[in-house]
Amino acid sequence: MKTHNHAPSRDGRQHGQSEPIRLEGIFQHLAPELRKAVIAQEYSDPTAIQEQCIPPLLEGKDIIGCAQTGTGKTAAFLLPLLQRLSVPGPRPQRGTPRALILAPTRELAAQIGESIRNYGQFLRLSHTVIFGGVGQFAQVKALGKGVDILVATPGRLLDLIQQGHIHLEKVEVLVLDEVDKMLDMGFLPDIKRVLTKVPERRQTMFFSATLAPAMKKLARGIVQNPVEISISPEEPTVESIDQNLLYVDKNDKDALLVSLLKTSGMEKAIVFTQMKHMANRVVGKLQAAGIPSAAIHGNKSQVARTKALSDFKAGVINVMVATDVAARGIDVDNITHVFNYDLPLEAETYVHRIGRTARAGLNGSAVSFCSPEEKAYLKAIERLLGNPVPPVLNHPFHSDEALHSNLPAPKNFGRGQSRGQSRGPGRGPSRNQNGGPGRGDSGRRNDRRGGTGRR
Known part of the structure; x- marks a missing residue:
């Protein structure tokens, strides 16, 4: 939907128009x-x-x-x-x-x-x-x-x-x-x-x-x-994203992320991690560095998720650390930066992630970290894109080992998260209002008793 004046939001809405709107x-x-x-x-x-x-x-x-x-x-x-x-x-x-x-x-x-x-x-x-x-x-x-x-x-x-x-x-x-x-x-x-x-x-x-x-x-x-x-996705949206790849050892990712967030001039950023516990850990590192941030994933309570989203939209925090499934619920305008702290296990997910920025005709930036263990995932992403992701080799935490790595994708990389996440956040026993076991709604449930839901 489109309106008349000022920069549009992600859904085509614009704010602060002075002339009467005529519907088309x-x-x-x-x-x-x-x-x-x-x-x-x-x-x-x-x-x-x-x-x-x-x-x-x-x-x-x-x-x-x-x-x-x-x-x-x-x-x-x-x-x-x-x-x-x-x-x-x-x-x-x-x-x-x-x-x-x-x-x-x-x-x-x-x-x-x-x-x-x-x-x-x-x-x-x-x-x-x-x-x-x-x-x-x-x-x-x-x-x-x-x-x-x-x-x-x-x-x-x-x-x-x-x-x-x-x-x-x-x-x-x-x-x-x-x-x-x-x-x-x-x-x-x-x-x-x-x-x-x-x-x-x-x-x-x-x-x-x-x-x-x-x-x-x-x-x-x-x-x-x-x-x-x-309706095909708009190709110019991806083309308008400034993509960069940074080779880095796994242990240096936190320091690199803090450095970039403090110098990139970003307004709103999403940081993607593979694992829920990693999202929590990254938020801890960011907050210790004085960067307002929050995590959103399936292990967070609904109250915590709602508050995090509200704070992100309102600008109380400007960095959201998220897992892929939980990020489906982030519907926020004017995200300027996407950081792939962990590369996704599936190449298509990379496109979905970076598509969070550069919407409604605006530009955006996507920065991806690649450790030696993730090189195989990078190759899959670049095959899908048909082009290499432009590397930045002169940053303080550059890893030659990651640059030249030919390691295969590790069998256990992201395994705990990818299995849980493919079923969505909230997996596992939840509690109903009476304190008894319930079902997690954002993911596939363990409870598959016969006749469930039939009367």
């Missing part, structure tokens, strides 16, 4: 209350995904959408959903939503809830967001009042269905967001359980960052006569 394109066909909300968010022009998705969704058609974060995807499905539900009808019944939005992580679910508040602020619709990692009492209380729209992560949703707090037989609209990530985190069985509980006659919106043949096959088993839409 498909926005003109929205209900008055939604047009007013779009203007209140300082948008004018729809993005490509919005221009293509909103018309068929307003007609009630199903959608298979391929789009990455930062394309305006959330508004693309929320605006038609809100318009459909805005038609006057009976009050929502206890625990019986008219629309269900499934998201893989707590952070994404919370952000969707915030977007519903923004776009639905002039409508008489209610919503709530449920996820694990926190007590369920407040969530159950909100459900008991009746909600039109329920945003949920799969684990907590199935828990509350099993307890009798949620009933899905009146769902009119089902949205599956970031399905690729849900599958990576092991949620396919949960998705299938949810599908058995919603009506067959419904509108379904299926969104994924990738649409491999297997993903398309899954989607076509969920939607009916869908409109398929694919």
Whole structure:
């Protein structure tokens, strides 16, 4: 979405405009209350995904959408959903939503809830967001009042269905967001359980960052006569990133990072580590050096994660240290620098990481550390890119050993994190409000007892 004056944010929004906003394109066909909300968010022009998705969704058609974060995807499905539900009808019944939005992580679910508040602020619709990692009492209380729209992560949703707090037989609209990530985190069985509980006659919106043949096959088993839409990521975004590679011994990474953060003139930076405990350790080193920072990963409580994100957005801290899965929940404008403290195990993840900067036409910087043990990962990244990452050889912590290393990728490098992370943060036994074992919502669960979630 675009507006008129000043530098745009990552989603195309611009701040401080002085002239009245005139809505363009498909926005003109929205209900008055939604047009007013779009203007209140300082948008004018729809993005490509919005221009293509909103018309068929307003007609009630199903959608298979391929789009990455930062394309305006959330508004693309929320605006038609809100318009459909805005038609006057009976009050929502206890625990019986008219629309269900499934998201893989707590952070994404919370952000969707915030977007519903923004776009639905002039409508008489209610919503709530449920996820694990926190007590369920407040969530159950909100459900008991009746909600039109329920945003949920799969684990907590199935828990509350099993307890009798949620009933899905009146769902009119089902949205599956970031399905690729849900599958990576092991949620396919949960998705299938949810599908058995919603009506067959419904509108379904299926969104994924990738649409491999297997993903398309899954989607076509969920939607009916869908409109398929694919939005390619903008290549200039990656090209506008100033990429640099620094060879460094593993034991010198902390000192190098502190040095760069103090001299790079960065405003907001994300530092990626492979392991959760490494993220905590790096934050300790940064804070000891007087650099305001916080870590976000699956072992952090929901309260701690929410506070860290809030502080990062507000500028209270300007460095966030994150693991890859947890970083999916970081939706922050104007990230100027990305640091790969550890190189990722998969080359594609490198592209996703550095894509956190240089959004909305702005420039950004990506700095990657490579120790001797990581050289094999660097080679895979450069094969994917088709070009070498430009090295900087004259920094104080340069390692000739790393530069000339031909070591294979170590079998145990990042193993503890990669296995846990592929299932997402929050893995392992969590606690429910009564102190008993629960499910972690941001990752695949250990609890696979037969019949879970069925009534």
